[in-house]
Amino acid sequence: MMKFLTAWLVLLLAAPAAWAIEAELGFDDPAMNERYRTLLREIRCPKCLNTSIADSDAPIAADLRREVHQKMEEGYGDEEIIAFLVSRYGEFVVYRPPLQPSTWALWGGPVALLGIGGFVFMRILKDRSKRPLDEDSIS
Amino acid sequence: MWRYAIPLVFIAVLGGFLYRGLYLNPGYIPSPLVGQPAPEFSLPSLKEPEREVGSDDFAGKLALLNVWATWCIGCRQEHAYLLELSRTSGVPIYGLNWKDDRDAALDWLATLGDPYVATAYDPLGDVAIDWGVYGAPETFLIGRDGTVLHKHIAPLTPEIWQRDFLPKIREECGSLPCPLVEGE
Numbered sequence: 001m002m003k004f005l006t007a008w009l010v011l012l013l014a015a016p017a018a019w020a021i022e023a024e025l026g027f028d029d030p031a032m033n034e035r036y037r038t039l040l041r042e043i044r045c046p047k048c049l050n051t052s053i054a055d056s057d058a059p060i061a062a063d064l065r066r067e068v069h070q071k072m073e074e075g076y077g078d079e080e081i082i083a084f085l086v087s088r089y090g091e092f093v094v095y096r097p098p099l100q101p102s103t104w105a106l107w108g109g110p111v112a113l114l115g116i117g118g119f120v121f122m123r124i125l126k127d128r129s130k131r132p133l134d135e136d137s138i139s
Numbered sequence: 140m141w142r143y144a145i146p147l148v149f150i151a152v153l154g155g156f157l158y159r160g161l162y163l164n165p166g167y168i169p170s171p172l173v174g175q176p177a178p179e180f181s182l183p184s185l186k187e188p189e190r191e192v193g194s195d196d197f198a199g200k201l202a203l204l205n206v207w208a209t210w211c212i213g214c215r216q217e218h219a220y221l222l223e224l225s226r227t228s229g230v231p232i233y234g235l236n237w238k239d240d241r242d243a244a245l246d247w248l249a250t251l252g253d254p255y256v257a258t259a260y261d262p263l264g265d266v267a268i269d270w271g272v273y274g275a276p277e278t279f280l281i282g283r284d285g286t287v288l289h290k291h292i293a294p295l296t297p298e299i300w301q302r303d304f305l306p307k308i309r310e311e312c313g314s315l316p317c318p319l320v321e322g323e
Contacts, residue, residue: 046271046273049165059238060264063238063263063264066263087172088171088172088178088268088269088271089168089271090169090170090171090271092168
């Protein structure tokens with residue numbers, strides 16, 4: 001029984017190492033390899049919600065890793081590879097969508113919200129500074 | 140007045156977005172290939188490995204390209220309907236067998252019936268990447284000039300055929316069977 005439990009424990013501890021997706025492929029050249037890893041983290045797996053193809057164990061992610069590897073070997077640049085994948089899978093696969101009419105709200109939203117928030121904040125400050133200090137406001 | 144109006148408007152807008160979000164399918168990715176020329180390919184035939192099957196086979200024809208595999212449950216669901224379409228619709232169906240085992244795939248066609256004019260065998264999924272395939276079953280409608288007219292992800296059903304495919308087919312060629320482009 002004890003042996004069984006120990007075996008279980010060892011398995012449990014070892015599991016996370018097995019879960020981590022080691023990209024099967026790589027490059028001997030460290031710079032190239034670094035480029036490859038970076039690129040994999042930039043591309044979102046189409047089948048799995050919000051996992052990059054570097055982190056996903058879905059078969060399609062493995063295929064896309066192989067595709068990226070192959071395209072790099074053929075001498076394609078990062079942008080060309082990303083453009084190819086976008087032409088096939090759509091903007092979905094990039095984490096940094098380009099600035100275009102359909103993404104204006106996405107890119108502009110945070111700035112607009114910050115602006116509105118700042119405006120409201122300034123107004124509140126102005127209102128407050130006009131009000132005379134009284135005992136109640138100092139609590 | 141303002142003090143209440145701004146938060147209310149804000150909540151209404153946010154609520155509107157969230158409400159809409161309830162009915163969106165986050166797994167659905169619109170294909171950028173629709174309206175674009177279909178990617179060319181040539182692969183060994185599933186049934187006759189020495190023969191090539193590819194985009195040349197449906198050049199000049201209105202055709203369906205159905206991506207399937209024996210490990211795909213949705214493919215089994217739609218199989219009977221594909222058989223029906225192959226008999227009644229007048230649109231030739233080509234198969235792309237994706238990341239599958241040849242023997243299993245042949246067995247599937249022998250047992251369940253073969254709706255395909257020809258099936259290309261893509262065990263590594265290279266051609267599938269070129270077509271932006273990410274989950275079987277997927278069905279492409281390809282026009283006579285080789286343009287992708289429509290892409291459907293998930294099993295094909297009579298409702299979807301009526302709603303999504305038939306209007307596109309009518310637009311492309313009036314009535315079925317679709318006349319071939321002259322000179323092809």
